[in-house]
Amino acid sequence: MSTQRLAETFPRWLLFAALLLTLLAVVGHQFIPPRVHTLLPDTNATRFIYGDSDTGGGTRVEWLDYEKNAFRCSRVADKPSHYCGFNLALSEDYISGIDIAAFDELRLVMTVNSTKPRLSIFMRNYNPAYSTPDNGDSAQYIVFNVRTEDIDPELVIGLDEFRVADWWLESHDIPRQYIKPEFTNITLIGANFGSNLPVGEHDLEIVRMQLQGPWVAAELWYRWVIGVWLVGGFGFLLIQSVYYARRAKGSERRYRWLQSRHKQLRDQADNLRDMAQRDKLTGLLNRYGLELSLDTLTHHRDMPVALLLLDIDHFKRINDRRGHNQGDKVLIHIANILNDNTRAGDLVARWGGEEFLIVACDIDASEIYTLADKIRTRIFSEECFSAEQPLSVSASVGAVQWRPDETFEQSLHRADELLYQAKGIGRNCAVTDQPATHG
Numbered sequence: 001m002s003t004q005r006l007a008e009t010f011p012r013w014l015l016f017a018a019l020l021l022t023l024l025a026v027v028g029h030q031f032i033p034p035r036v037h038t039l040l041p042d043t044n045a046t047r048f049i050y051g052d053s054d055t056g057g058g059t060r061v062e063w064l065d066y067e068k069n070a071f072r073c074s075r076v077a078d079k080p081s082h083y084c085g086f087n088l089a090l091s092e093d094y095i096s097g098i099d100i101a102a103f104d105e106l107r108l109v110m111t112v113n114s115t116k117p118r119l120s121i122f123m124r125n126y127n128p129a130y131s132t133p134d135n136g137d138s139a140q141y142i143v144f145n146v147r148t149e150d151i152d153p154e155l156v157i158g159l160d161e162f163r164v165a166d167w168w169l170e171s172h173d174i175p176r177q178y179i180k181p182e183f184t185n186i187t188l189i190g191a192n193f194g195s196n197l198p199v200g201e202h203d204l205e206i207v208r209m210q211l212q213g214p215w216v217a218a219e220l221w222y223r224w225v226i227g228v229w230l231v232g233g234f235g236f237l238l239i240q241s242v243y244y245a246r247r248a249k250g251s252e253r254r255y256r257w258l259q260s261r262h263k264q265l266r267d268q269a270d271n272l273r274d275m276a277q278r279d280k281l282t283g284l285l286n287r288y289g290l291e292l293s294l295d296t297l298t299h300h301r302d303m304p305v306a307l308l309l310l311d312i313d314h315f316k317r318i319n320d321r322r323g324h325n326q327g328d329k330v331l332i333h334i335a336n337i338l339n340d341n342t343r344a345g346d347l348v349a350r351w352g353g354e355e356f357l358i359v360a361c362d363i364d365a366s367e368i369y370t371l372a373d374k375i376r377t378r379i380f381s382e383e384c385f386s387a388e389q390p391l392s393v394s395a396s397v398g399a400v401q402w403r404p405d406e407t408f409e410q411s412l413h414r415a416d417e418l419l420y421q422a423k424g425i426g427r428n429c430a431v432t433d434q435p436a437t438h439g
């Protein structure tokens with residue numbers, strides 16, 4: 001699955017999974033069958049019974065049916081009774097027991113036939129913090145006392161109902177942190193008629209003994225759910241951040257590409273605009289370019305301006321004698337002379353085939369002829385091409401002052417007429433509209 005697809009669908013299936021898990025946690029947990037660990041009946045289990053007759057007491061104990069865990073405690077009248085009961089060993093050495101802390105309940109099915117009103121159900125927990133291997137009594141004694149009439153026949157004891165016996169706490173020096181029942185290393189579980197057994201026979205059969213609890217403790221279960229939420233949330237953020245980082249990179253790449261493309265297009269547009277405004281051969285402005293430039297110039301017409309219309313003399317002859325390519329070179333040569341002899345603010349254009357127009361700015365009427373004749377002289381005095389094949393070129397110029405009350409066309413028309421005059425009087429000369437300045 002691509003990162004993009006994952007990032008797009010992830011929130012949906014994460015939410016779905018989280019909701020499902022939460023539902024399972026809240027509802028499903030109640031319906032999971034409990035975990036049951038059966039201690040009895042178990043024919044291999046080590047079981048024994050004990051009375052106090054061997055130590056001078058008045059209670060004798062005997063098996064009624066060992067297989068069924070049925071035994072009898074008989075009280076002899078003239079001796080004191082201390083204890084009599086049944087033990088199930090969960091450890092061979094009484095040191096390594098079993099951890100039953102994850103269970104909730106101890107369930108017992110028992111048959112009691114006794115006039116003794118109470119019965120003790122007890123456990124021993126071995127902890128090296130307070131127990132020693134050579135003293136069986138040092139294992140914590142955890143007890144639950146029940147009325148015999150409450151055994152009917154099943155007795156369910158919550159582990160939280162067990163208490164550490166006071167006599168055990170009093171007879172051992174136990175630090176405070178160990179005075180609560182511990183179930184992490186149970187070595188023994190038993191049932192005991194206790195002391196002061198009434199005279200007569202007291203029978204007890206332990207039919208079944210089971211531990212029961214949840215497969216997963218509720219606390220742990222909810223921790224898992226929270227864990228899944230956290231892992232899911234973290235995964236979500238991770239995938240989202242990878243996705244958006246990639247997108248950002250892609251956008252950046254695209255932005256850079258667009259930038260360079262934009263620059264390319266802008267350069268192309270500049271080139272095209274330039275090409276549209278310039279004569280390809282000479283690089284001078286063409287008619288269109290000059291007209292555009294004039295638009296900006298007319299906005300600032302608070303200075304004297306002159307128009308110089310220049311035409312190469314007998315250019316046809318040059319073309320005919322030297323060829324069209326040489327003719328082109330002459331045009332380029334003239335363009336260079338015009339550029340070299342005009343100022344930065346002036347406009348120089350190729351106006352027709354061999355015709356050029358100079359729009360000279362900020363020029364007094366008295367200087368127009370000087371400029372026109374200077375250009376004419378430069379053209380005539382500079383020989384084109386190599387010394388082996390020299391070519392003398394001349395040009396005629398018609399020059400006028402662009403009067404403030406005139407349009408460009410009107411002024412140009414006057415320049416054209418003067419150029420015509422210059423051609424008429426023999427070419428290679430400049431004619432202006434300023435009196436007494438004819439060359």
Ligand SMILES: Nc1nc2c(ncn2[C@@H]2O[C@H](COP(=O)(O)OP(=O)(O)OP(=O)(O)O)[C@@H](O)[C@H]2O)c(=O)[nH]1
Nearest residue numbers: 311312313314315316317319324325327328353354
């Ligand atoms: N090589 C070249 N020749 C051109 C170009 N444009 C126009 N011409 C030529 O310029 C010549 C102009 O000839 P005409 O109009 O008869 O003028 P002219 O020969 O210069 O004679 P006058 O102007 O009367 O002195 C023509 O032969 C055109 O073909 C160009 O771009 N390159």
